[in-house]
Amino acid sequence: MKKYTWLTLWALFLTTLLFTTSCDSDDVAPMPTVEYKKLAEGNAAGSDIKVELYSTEDLATGYNQLYVALFDAAGKRIEQGSVSLKPQMDMGMMKHAAPVENPVSEQTKNGYFPGAVVFTMPSGEMGSWTLGIQVQANGQTGTFTTPVTIKEPATSRLKSFVSKTDGAKYFVVYLQPQKPKVGVNDIEIAVYKANSMMDYPAVTNLSLVLEPEMPTMGHGSPNNVNPTHAGGGHYKGKANFTMTGLWYLHLTINDATGEAGKLHFEVNF
Amino acid sequence: MKTPLLLGALALAAVPVLAQQKAIPADSVRTIVLQEVAVVTKRHDHQQHLQNFYNANQAATTEELMSRMPELSFIRRGSYGMEPTIRAYSGGQVSVTLDGMRIQGACTDKMDPATIYIEPLNLQRIEVQTAGASSMQGAAIGGSLDMKLAEAELSDERKLSGSVSSGYQSAAHAMLGGLRLSYATPTWGLRASSTYRKAQNYRNGHGEKVLYSQYEKANYALNGKFLLQEDLVLKADLIIDDGWNIGFPALPMDVGQANARIGSVSLVRENSDRRWSRVEARLYANRIAHSMDDSARPDLPVRMDMPGLSRTSGMYLEGTTSPGHHQQLTVRADASASYLSASMTMYQEGQTPMYMLTWPDNRQLQSGIAAQYSFQVGDKTQLQLNSRVNLSDFAITTGEGRSQLSVFGYENTARQFVIPSLSLQASRMVYKKLKASLSGGFNGRTPTASELYGFYLFTQFDGFDYVGNPNMKSEKSLQSEFTLSWQEPRVRLQATGYVSRVQDYIVGTYDPNLSAMTIGARGVKVYDNTPYALLAGAEASAVYNITGYTQLVSTLRYNYGRNADGEPLPMIPPLRSITSLRKYFGDNLWVQGETELAAAQNRNSESFRERPTKAFMLWHLRAGYQRETENKVWQLNTGIENIFDVHYREHLDWGRIARPGRNVFVQVSMGF
Ligand SMILES: [Cu+2]
Ligand SMILES: [Cu+2]
Numbered sequence: 001m002k003k004y005t006w007l008t009l010w011a012l013f014l015t016t017l018l019f020t021t022s023c024d025s026d027d028v029a030p031m032p033t034v035e036y037k038k039l040a041e042g043n044a045a046g047s048d049i050k051v052e053l054y055s056t057e058d059l060a061t062g063y064n065q066l067y068v069a070l071f072d073a074a075g076k077r078i079e080q081g082s083v084s085l086k087p088q089m090d091m092g093m094m095k096h097a098a099p100v101e102n103p104v105s106e107q108t109k110n111g112y113f114p115g116a117v118v119f120t121m122p123s124g125e126m127g128s129w130t131l132g133i134q135v136q137a138n139g140q141t142g143t144f145t146t147p148v149t150i151k152e153p154a155t156s157r158l159k160s161f162v163s164k165t166d167g168a169k170y171f172v173v174y175l176q177p178q179k180p181k182v183g184v185n186d187i188e189i190a191v192y193k194a195n196s197m198m199d200y201p202a203v204t205n206l207s208l209v210l211e212p213e214m215p216t217m218g219h220g221s222p223n224n225v226n227p228t229h230a231g232g233g234h235y236k237g238k239a240n241f242t243m244t245g246l247w248y249l250h251l252t253i254n255d256a257t258g259e260a261g262k263l264h265f266e267v268n269f
Numbered sequence: 270m271k272t273p274l275l276l277g278a279l280a281l282a283a284v285p286v287l288a289q290q291k292a293i294p295a296d297s298v299r300t301i302v303l304q305e306v307a308v309v310t311k312r313h314d315h316q317q318h319l320q321n322f323y324n325a326n327q328a329a330t331t332e333e334l335m336s337r338m339p340e341l342s343f344i345r346r347g348s349y350g351m352e353p354t355i356r357a358y359s360g361g362q363v364s365v366t367l368d369g370m371r372i373q374g375a376c377t378d379k380m381d382p383a384t385i386y387i388e389p390l391n392l393q394r395i396e397v398q399t400a401g402a403s404s405m406q407g408a409a410i411g412g413s414l415d416m417k418l419a420e421a422e423l424s425d426e427r428k429l430s431g432s433v434s435s436g437y438q439s440a441a442h443a444m445l446g447g448l449r450l451s452y453a454t455p456t457w458g459l460r461a462s463s464t465y466r467k468a469q470n471y472r473n474g475h476g477e478k479v480l481y482s483q484y485e486k487a488n489y490a491l492n493g494k495f496l497l498q499e500d501l502v503l504k505a506d507l508i509i510d511d512g513w514n515i516g517f518p519a520l521p522m523d524v525g526q527a528n529a530r531i532g533s534v535s536l537v538r539e540n541s542d543r544r545w546s547r548v549e550a551r552l553y554a555n556r557i558a559h560s561m562d563d564s565a566r567p568d569l570p571v572r573m574d575m576p577g578l579s580r581t582s583g584m585y586l587e588g589t590t591s592p593g594h595h596q597q598l599t600v601r602a603d604a605s606a607s608y609l610s611a612s613m614t615m616y617q618e619g620q621t622p623m624y625m626l627t628w629p630d631n632r633q634l635q636s637g638i639a640a641q642y643s644f645q646v647g648d649k650t651q652l653q654l655n656s657r658v659n660l661s662d663f664a665i666t667t668g669e670g671r672s673q674l675s676v677f678g679y680e681n682t683a684r685q686f687v688i689p690s691l692s693l694q695a696s697r698m699v700y701k702k703l704k705a706s707l708s709g710g711f712n713g714r715t716p717t718a719s720e721l722y723g724f725y726l727f728t729q730f731d732g733f734d735y736v737g738n739p740n741m742k743s744e745k746s747l748q749s750e751f752t753l754s755w756q757e758p759r760v761r762l763q764a765t766g767y768v769s770r771v772q773d774y775i776v777g778t779y780d781p782n783l784s785a786m787t788i789g790a791r792g793v794k795v796y797d798n799t800p801y802a803l804l805a806g807a808e809a810s811a812v813y814n815i816t817g818y819t820q821l822v823s824t825l826r827y828n829y830g831r832n833a834d835g836e837p838l839p840m841i842p843p844l845r846s847i848t849s850l851r852k853y854f855g856d857n858l859w860v861q862g863e864t865e866l867a868a869a870q871n872r873n874s875e876s877f878r879e880r881p882t883k884a885f886m887l888w889h890l891r892a893g894y895q896r897e898t899e900n901k902v903w904q905l906n907t908g909i910e911n912i913f914d915v916h917y918r919e920h921l922d923w924g925r926i927a928r929p930g931r932n933v934f935v936q937v938s939m940g941f
Contacts, residue, residue, distance in 0.1 A: 182625055183672030217571065217616050220784040223678050240676040242725065242786060245615070245623030268621050 036067055036112075044135045047184030051133050051144040054112065059150050061122050062157030063173040063190060070137055081137025082106050083113040087148075089120075091127035094156035096120075099171060099192035099200035101232060118173050118192060118200075119161070122152040145262070153266055161253070161261035169194040170203065172251070172263060175234070180241060180269045187227060187239040187249065187266075202233020206260070209252040212239050213264075216246060227251075239256040244269050296326050330466070331387055331395075331416070339808040339824040340397050341414070342842040345922040346729075347517035348441065348471060348929075349484040350524070354921070355397060356767070357804050357828040357841045358411020361717035361775075362744070364407055368418045368506070369551065369585055370533060371635075373607040375559035375577035376499035377627045377719060377726050378520060386510045386529045388464040390434075390447045391490040393419040399750065399767065400654040401692020401710040405601055405639045406687040410714050410746035410771060416508060421451060421458035421494040428453045434938030436906075439937050440929035441471035441482070445936070460492045470516070473927035474916030478679040481516030481523055482926075500540035506533045516749045519924030520729050522561045522573065531555040547589040554582040559611075570617065571788060575627065577611030595645035604636035608666070609718050627724050629670025630840060635715075637659040649698040653708075661715045663739075665722065673724060674739070677795075682739045684721060688713040692748075705754040713745040720775055720796040725786035728777075730839070730923055731877045732791040735777050745772040761812045768805040773798035774832065800833040823848040829872075839877040843870035843884075843920050857896060861908075863889040870920040880925070883915035902940040935937065 036054040054067040070078035087098040103113040176188035191203040227237030248264040343351035372383040391871035403413035436445035449462040458697040508531040515524040560576040583605025611628040639657035664683040692710025723737035748769030755762040777794030806828035813821040825846040830838035850861035891908030914931040
């Protein structure tokens with residue numbers, strides 16, 4: 001009889017242990033699947049190289065990652081060559097270009113030459129954009145030019161300001177976070193200077209101050225890291241969001257002589 | 270033993286057990302027995318009873334009953350869901366259990382202490398243990414409060430019994446309905462009870478309605494008892510408690526829904542012939558869902574929804590044996606796992622909803638082994654040793670939760686705590702019927718989920734948003750207690766003094782670098798260990814049976830607290846005394862006059878923006894009448910509380926909200 005009692009007690013004990021030590025659920029983020037959308041294709045004039053232009057998103061004002069695939073006359077993918085991007089907007093009275101990032105390597109990555117264009121305004125009544133893709137491969141050189149339609153995103157990803165220190169116009173684009181979350185977010189922005197209508201070099205010598213704010217509630221967030229230059233005019237830092245909703249990322253942009261300008265990006269999630 | 274003090278079948282009252290003292294009482298245990306037929310078990314015959322006057326208002330809630338115990342005070346944010354404090358210890362410093370079961374509140378604002386899930390109708394007794402004796406219940410520095418559930422009974426004859434009761438309180442136009450049914454057979458018994466309460470906004474001493482002080486609730490309890498063997502009983506309990514439309518006048522939010530499901534199964538073997546004279550094993554689980562919002566409040570720029578969920582399962586195993594002559598050893602092993610999560614969503618017109626986890630999903634595993642050893646040394650001296658080792662393991666369970674906390678740079682959020690406690694109590698009859706007890710020891714407690722992981726928890730008390738800190742140390746306390754008591758059949762006097770030094774005292778510290786989340790908040794405080802706090806105080810009680818039909822009961826208490834900088838601690842109740850005089854007219858009628866006196870509290874904490882509280886004095890009058898017919902017991906309870914309609918508040922009441930004014934109550938019950 002006594003044995004029976006103790007057995008029951010142990011059974012109870014073990015059951016409890018079992019159901020109190022259920023494992024913690026840990027959400028595993030699924031691997032993002034990148035889908036390349038073909039925007040245009042055609043032969044590079046002056047060569048028999050076929051050019052295909054891809055992106056993962058619709059083109060919009062701001063920073064656009066572009067992927068160029070090259071094929072020879074036989075339809076075989078070209079893995080080595082040089083590609084440069086030449087965006088141009090025709091506004092009737094005048095034309096202007098846009099900041100670009102040409103593929104840094106002459107070698108493709110996953111079959112593509114990756115580059116980027118910062119379209120500075122949307123297509124529309126003001127004017128229209130074309131994108132020239134100059135290629136050099138297999139001993140041939142040619143340019144493929146295609147019209148592109150640039151949309152204005154719901155939340156602006158491009159800001160500009162006239163510097164208080166040198167009077168030049170600067171463009172600031174928002175790259176990250178694309179998937180903002182409550183927590184610590186990697187932030188990445190890039191800054192370009194308009195030297196002329198056709199020349200937009202990356203600016204590498206700025207110091208930025210980041211201040212996130214929730215405008216509807218009037219609060220900020222702690223422990224943000226000011227973006228610092230990480231190459232090619234890109235600045236990387238950390239922005240912390242304490243809740244979902246609309247946030248402003250306030251940026252104060254300083255150059256060697258002092259405060260050049262102030263702007264903010266909106267993040268809404 | 271039918272004395273005028275024993276009020277028959279429905280007298281929610283205790284028997285003053287003065288006869289046959291088996292051992293010298295352990296003075297750190299206070300009990301109020303509320304059983305309908307007061308059954309004082311062998312284990313509790315030595316405890317102090319400040320009986321009848323505790324629940325002279327039979328329409329009272331469990332909270333109201335407990336607030337009359339000298340050791341207990343309540344932090345009041347509304348007329349319902351008051352947070353119990355023992356002496357001046359609150360929150361995570363005290364262990365509040367329901368019949369030994371742990372229940373974690375699901376509200377980040379502490380609106381749902383475990384005391385709300387039990388109604389006087391299914392409450393058998395309340396056990397408050399101070400100092401070291403609480404280590405049987407859990408790792409706490411401020412003592413323990415355990416509410417014992419009423420149980421089904423077994424009877425030699427098949428028997429159906431029950432009661433119906435209804436009550437009314439005028440200050441809040443509160444209605445109460447209660448129903449109990451019990452069925453007893455020789456081998457099994459069932460007990461079912463339900464209570465329904467509905468209170469409107471109450472009226473304060475100035476005749477004004479206190480907005481958002483209403484509440485409504487229903488409580489159902491089912492208990493079954495089955496005799497498996499001569500000395501082996503299987504028990505099962507289920508409690509369903511649903512509250513809704515619960516207002517919190519001192520807070521910016523109210524509770525829409527608060528649902529608790531509490532269940533347990535246990536085995537008890539009681540047999541004094543066995544080596545282990547009593548063994549109990551219990552398995553329990555509970556789920557608390559809480560949703561608060563501000564939908565009832567007018568004109569807010571932002572609307573908020575704050576749901577919370579807590580799930581706990583656990584077990585304990587307890588055995589009592591006598592290792593030798595005049596010795597008693599009780600050993601207890603317990604383990605539990607609690608899962609907590611709470612979130613907040615804010616809505617503003619035309620904006621994306623703003624969402625965050627206020628308690629990032631987290632869990633607490635805890636297990637402990639405790640022992641209580643009593644030794645009767647000769648005729649006059651008794652020693653009692655209490656000890657416990659408690660292990661706790663806290664962790665954030667989701668990536669989302671960890672991501673959120675990383676905002677504060679908290680990379681490692683998992684925490685383990687080992688908390689030892691030990692106390693020794695020596696009691697001795699020093700002179701005739703005068704007994705002295707001295708106890709000393711150390712204990713500790715883990716930080717709470719809010720203190721470790723809380724995410725911008727707004728606290729109306731000081732107007733700050735509170736942020737948890739997973740890097741905190743446990744809170745440790747060194748304490749000592751001294752009791753003198755004089756017991757004889759007609760007079761019982763007891764006085765206790767205590768002092769404790771709490772090391773690594775946990776408090777929110779203002780961080781000027783953080784910006785407040787809540788609109789209108791004054792800033793952000795982050796929980797941290799401060800060097801120490803000093804708490805001290807005293808309680809005294811007197812029971813004087815002037816004649817067999819007249820009884821005087823009086824209690825007095827005082828608490829003192831300061832931090833390491835010498836500043837008074839917040840939420841320290843002032844000097845307070847309750848005195849009641851009860852007179853019986855025959856066996857069926859009694860009348861009780863009562864005064865409640867609280868001194869002013871001018872030792873307020875400036876850094877918490879706490880304000881002083883004025884003194885007050887209240888007068889109450891209560892009466893009870895009982896009539897027994899052949900198979901029924903009718904009982905009428907009535908009275909007036911706060912006769913002179915005094916406008917007052919207690920120091921532990923938040924938001925300077927006044928308490929109810931004059932309150933006429935009446936309760937009728939019929940038992941069969
Ligand atoms: Cu916010
Ligand atoms: Cu709540």
